[in-house]
Amino acid sequence: MTFFYFEDFAVGQKFLGSERFVLDAAAIKSFAAAYDPEPFHLDEAAASRNPALRGLTASGWHTASITMRLLVESELRPMGGILGLGVDEIRWPRPVRPGDELRVESEVIELRPSESRPAHGIVKIRTTTFNQANEPVQLVVSNILVERRAA
């Protein structure tokens, strides 16, 4: 297994392979009951009446959490783990439905030193989550703190 220090990352570097994560209706409802208890994430009939969704839909936070898991399991392995400082943007361009199989692709889009932590750098990564039809269901741009190689 290869682990990356800050110096090992390059803008444009891509991590395309990922595991797959399949969601069923039970998983969608279970996450929603704990963290996003809206009718359109909990109940098929209520969801089908929602004009913007027209059917049971996973919480965006469920999709974001699954994306994190797929990222942790991917080849993008900073030394010490993926330590997120924050996110610049999340978009959910289409709903995630029961039976969807998700995977991720990520790309390094910016590298900068950490002002507050001289032993670390900040890697900005754009991650796209796709469903089984290769349609993007989430875009996220995140900033992670990565150790520099000792001088």
Place this chain on the structure above:
Amino acid sequence: MTFFYFEDFAVGQKFLGSERFVLDAAAIKSFAAAYDPEPFHLDEAAASRNPALRGLTASGWHTASITMRLLVESELRPMGGILGLGVDEIRWPRPVRPGDELRVESEVIELRPSESRPAHGIVKIRTTTFNQANEPVQLVVSNILVERRAA
């Protein structure tokens, strides 16, 4: 219970009361095992060795998901539920630790019509998640789709 149409929101409107959500170490590890299996979210010893964290820390996605739950339970109740289109920003300024008690405050910061859905508007909301010491542990700016009152 009051439900809000798009026209009922105003820039500067605040929703300050919220429920409380307490995390213990077991909940932090359980979420991390499912969605963010990094050593510093799973194991006290590994976490204490991480120089940036110095102790077991909740996944940022766990904090984000708890924030969503507190928001759904708050007085911010759009007609039809909180339907997120995306997020402009998330920051995690300090770690969430076992035993922390979280609450949220939110404020409407922008209102605009939906270009693609004439029956809806888009409400931009800034939500701050605080711990029991009233220190912010997360800032999130989110865009939600809200029904307009029928003309």
